[in-house]
Amino acid sequence: MQRDRSILSTVPRNGRLAKRLAVFMELNQEEIDYLDQLQQKEIRLNAGTDIISEGNPYQFSYILKDGWAINYKLLPEGSRQIINFLLPGDFIGLRANWFKTAEASVAGLTDIIVSPMLPHRIITGSQKFPKLGAAIAWSSARDESIMIEHIVSLGRRKAYERIAHLILELRKRLQIVGFTRQRSFILPVTQEVLGDYLGLTVVHVNRTLKKLRERGLIAMEGERLIIKDIEGLERTAGFDGDYLKQDKPSPMTTAFIERIDPSAPVEAPLKKRLGKIQEAAPAGLKSTN
Amino acid sequence: MQRDRSILSTVPRNGRLAKRLAVFMELNQEEIDYLDQLQQKEIRLNAGTDIISEGNPYQFSYILKDGWAINYKLLPEGSRQIINFLLPGDFIGLRANWFKTAEASVAGLTDIIVSPMLPHRIITGSQKFPKLGAAIAWSSARDESIMIEHIVSLGRRKAYERIAHLILELRKRLQIVGFTRQRSFILPVTQEVLGDYLGLTVVHVNRTLKKLRERGLIAMEGERLIIKDIEGLERTAGFDGDYLKQDKPSPMTTAFIERIDPSAPVEAPLKKRLGKIQEAAPAGLKSTN
DNA sequence: CGCCAGGTTGAAAATTGTCAACACGTGTGG
DNA sequence: CCACACGTGTTGACAATTTTCAACCTGGCG
Numbered sequence: 001m002q003r004d005r006s007i008l009s010t011v012p013r014n015g016r017l018a019k020r021l022a023v024f025m026e027l028n029q030e031e032i033d034y035l036d037q038l039q040q041k042e043i044r045l046n047a048g049t050d051i052i053s054e055g056n057p058y059q060f061s062y063i064l065k066d067g068w069a070i071n072y073k074l075l076p077e078g079s080r081q082i083i084n085f086l087l088p089g090d091f092i093g094l095r096a097n098w099f100k101t102a103e104a105s106v107a108g109l110t111d112i113i114v115s116p117m118l119p120h121r122i123i124t125g126s127q128k129f130p131k132l133g134a135a136i137a138w139s140s141a142r143d144e145s146i147m148i149e150h151i152v153s154l155g156r157r158k159a160y161e162r163i164a165h166l167i168l169e170l171r172k173r174l175q176i177v178g179f180t181r182q183r184s185f186i187l188p189v190t191q192e193v194l195g196d197y198l199g200l201t202v203v204h205v206n207r208t209l210k211k212l213r214e215r216g217l218i219a220m221e222g223e224r225l226i227i228k229d230i231e232g233l234e235r236t237a238g239f240d241g242d243y244l245k246q247d248k249p250s251p252m253t254t255a256f257i258e259r260i261d262p263s264a265p266v267e268a269p270l271k272k273r274l275g276k277i278q279e280a281a282p283a284g285l286k287s288t289n
Numbered sequence: 290m291q292r293d294r295s296i297l298s299t300v301p302r303n304g305r306l307a308k309r310l311a312v313f314m315e316l317n318q319e320e321i322d323y324l325d326q327l328q329q330k331e332i333r334l335n336a337g338t339d340i341i342s343e344g345n346p347y348q349f350s351y352i353l354k355d356g357w358a359i360n361y362k363l364l365p366e367g368s369r370q371i372i373n374f375l376l377p378g379d380f381i382g383l384r385a386n387w388f389k390t391a392e393a394s395v396a397g398l399t400d401i402i403v404s405p406m407l408p409h410r411i412i413t414g415s416q417k418f419p420k421l422g423a424a425i426a427w428s429s430a431r432d433e434s435i436m437i438e439h440i441v442s443l444g445r446r447k448a449y450e451r452i453a454h455l456i457l458e459l460r461k462r463l464q465i466v467g468f469t470r471q472r473s474f475i476l477p478v479t480q481e482v483l484g485d486y487l488g489l490t491v492v493h494v495n496r497t498l499k500k501l502r503e504r505g506l507i508a509m510e511g512e513r514l515i516i517k518d519i520e521g522l523e524r525t526a527g528f529d530g531d532y533l534k535q536d537k538p539s540p541m542t543t544a545f546i547e548r549i550d551p552s553a554p555v556e557a558p559l560k561k562r563l564g565k566i567q568e569a570a571p572a573g574l575k576s577t578n
Numbered sequence: 579c580g581c582c583a584g585g586t587t588g589a590a591a592a593t594t595g596t597c598a599a600c601a602c603g604t605g606t607g608g
Numbered sequence: 609c610c611a612c613a614c615g616t617g618t619t620g621a622c623a624a625t626t627t628t629c630a631a632c633c634t635g636g637c638g
Contacts, residue, residue, distance in 0.1 A: 073437065073441050075441070075445055075446075075527060076527045077527075079445050080445075081440060081441045081444040081445045083437050083440055083441075095430050095433070097426070098423070098426050098427045098430045099427075099430055101531075103433075103434050103437055103532055104437055134387070137386070137387050138387045138388075140429070141384050141387045141388055144384070144392075144433065144436070145392050147433070147436050147437075147440065148362065148372050148392055148393055148436075150440055151370060151372055151436065151439055151440060151443060152362050152364070152370045152372075154440060154443035154444050154488060155370040155443050155485075155486075155487070155488030156364055156368050156369075156370045156488060157364075158625075158626095159625080159626075190583085190584065190585090191584075191585070192584080196444075197444075198444070199443060199444030199445060200626075200627090201626075201627055201628080202584090202585085203586085203587090203626090203627075203628080203629095204625085204626055204627070206585065206586060206587085207586085207587085207626095210586080210587095238364060238365045238366075242390075243392055447593075447594095448593080448594075479615085479616065479617090480616075480617070481615095481616080489594075489595090490594075490595055490596080491616090491617085492594090492595075492596080492597095492618085492619090493593090493594055493595070495617065495618060495619085496594095496618090496619085499618085499619095
């Protein structure tokens, strides 16, 4: 096993979450400090150990500071479906805030480092730094976007396209937290894991990767995946990375943040929208009572 | 087209959202009244018209009061993947609160009735009725559970099992809002729509439905789907409806609600958990610094 | 040295898709 | 009122994709 995967990133461990949230909206120093403070405590886990177990009560949510993890479910007959890859800077188990029981398990794919988050810290933090609450909500919404793309992949893309799509998505996500070089990144994952994410068998993943290599789209050097033809990959994947960007909060978010921040008064734009409900009815409108 | 699908439910239009949220936690009369008030305005849309369009800016979020809708994405080559079915009482486009641009489209499968929700109503409502904010968060989390099951279906279940699973899920969801009889419900959906949800072609959906009929698991009378053998369906689907229940909020939720409700003081249980962070480290723990 | 996890490959089988034709009911325009 | 278009369901024959089974290879590690 690789020891300190950490050094592979240009972003320090505690800065990864902030880096990721900054995609959504810039944070000021105070907020960054608070996030840093949230992550003081570190827990190290061996690759393969569950940090959350399906059906069991949640304990905490976590910030994944280093290493890769997966969110997965096991089926009765023994197969596994991976729901999502969790990368450094991602939250783990935010749903713990709303549900008593875990819907799926989370395990490290590599050795990982996490910081547990106490619920009260999140709550008080969100009250003190309204942007933080918004950023957490945004983060959940981004995860949902990723799941939507996953559904599209599984439902409508062929093996070849699915893999291409996954590679591009991982690249984009890793870029944000500083884990990529120009045209390559470490993919610390067996072909079986890929299959369990992509809804394919190992054998078929193997053959499909071979095809991607033969056609000159990618190359591999150990765990390092080298992208040889980005346009080619994007074309075959039908990839449009916007779902990972979402770089501007909606006006509602802005209004929300300002509203719950006692220091900021509610300003005009919000009110202006209130009267526009009639026009909001989309085409195809039949009647309004 | 059926005219007033409404009469098929035992729950009045404005009560469906409340009924659904009540699965999570009971609401008092004041809260129910508030929800009712949120839904005064009605917009009717023809089957097939988009209420939210992928790539376009969001206008509002909505409550779906009557009819069925779908959340879907179109692929470049023209195929469609349905992400989720939206049933009466569901929210539409809650992500509008966080994202500027819609990640997927939403369209009515039948004629539908929706109530637009103004963001400020949600915000002030959540402040006045803390449970409401929690319920909205819960609702999003439930949607995520449904998407997780969808991913599992697409990734690891065969056509035959996928359909069985979908039928059971829809039944359970429709039950809550009063749209089922003992062993049947109206499924206002073409086989093509089923295929687009299940990641299958129409032809294959057709054959698979036939198999389900031949094996005596289901029957159809026009749009009414009759479940002839629930245990059989559950067995073939590996169905466990718990993900739709989640009937108890986590202690964190409770703490959260009480915390932001000015009339309720923070009480002991929350504080008691604060010191337990050490024990929270799951098995497999390596070191703690 | 030998075990074991992971990668690779071939051959055959199973699942699912494609193409094409036809059936049926509904609604519309002539 | 009839003819016809159209959307939807159904079926057969065949093709493509993906799985299954089984074997073999490789490198790391105790």
